[in-house]
Amino acid sequence: MEKTWGDNLKEIDIDSDMLRKNNIPILIYTPEWIQLFSNFKSRSMQKTVDKLEELLSKEKNLTQEHKELEKRKRILMNKILHLSNELNENNNEAFLDPLKDAQKEVFKINNRLPEVLEELESLPSAINYHNTFLLKETVKRTYELINENKLEADKTQQEISKVRESLMELIQKKVDMEEKVNRLYSYLHGIVGVTGMEKLDESLLKDK
Numbered sequence: 001m002e003k004t005w006g007d008n009l010k011e012i013d014i015d016s017d018m019l020r021k022n023n024i025p026i027l028i029y030t031p032e033w034i035q036l037f038s039n040f041k042s043r044s045m046q047k048t049v050d051k052l053e054e055l056l057s058k059e060k061n062l063t064q065e066h067k068e069l070e071k072r073k074r075i076l077m078n079k080i081l082h083l084s085n086e087l088n089e090n091n092n093e094a095f096l097d098p099l100k101d102a103q104k105e106v107f108k109i110n111n112r113l114p115e116v117l118e119e120l121e122s123l124p125s126a127i128n129y130h131n132t133f134l135l136k137e138t139v140k141r142t143y144e145l146i147n148e149n150k151l152e153a154d155k156t157q158q159e160i161s162k163v164r165e166s167l168m169e170l171i172q173k174k175v176d177m178e179e180k181v182n183r184l185y186s187y188l189h190g191i192v193g194v195t196g197m198e199k200l201d202e203s204l205l206k207d208k
Helices: 005-011 016-021 031-037 043-090 093-204
Strands: none
Touching: 031 093, 043 093
């Protein structure tokens, strides 16, 4: 029975504990991973990368929202304290509506903060899960690329061998031709002498 893509990934024994023990970072933030796989991702890898980016962006936004909510709450609590003092000490009802508005906003913040924290607490697990899955996919893709490049390297070596063999034949041919030229020159030189050769070269040698 033929194995599926999912079966192949299950066989790659990499779990979350291994990631933590080896301090394996978020792959899509790793420069070497980016250099090696940016242009060589499988479709499944790209889907996982997209999901990771979505989760990491969400984590960043929620962290920022949490900071802003906490900051806003502190400002509002100080405002409520000030307005309450003014209302109680001076009995100035002009502070009543701003006090109620501030209290309503604090109420909303108090409702939102637990939701933000709950989402933030769940995200590391989801990020780790997809990072682990991406690592498994990366391992599989790495061996695919290794095998592809080894095969291409073997083909290239065969071509190099053919070119080298052809080159050696051409070099030998050149040596043979030059040797023949020298023998022909020697033959004529022996018959007509140096002066005769010079005149013949001038009139008959094509590269003169």
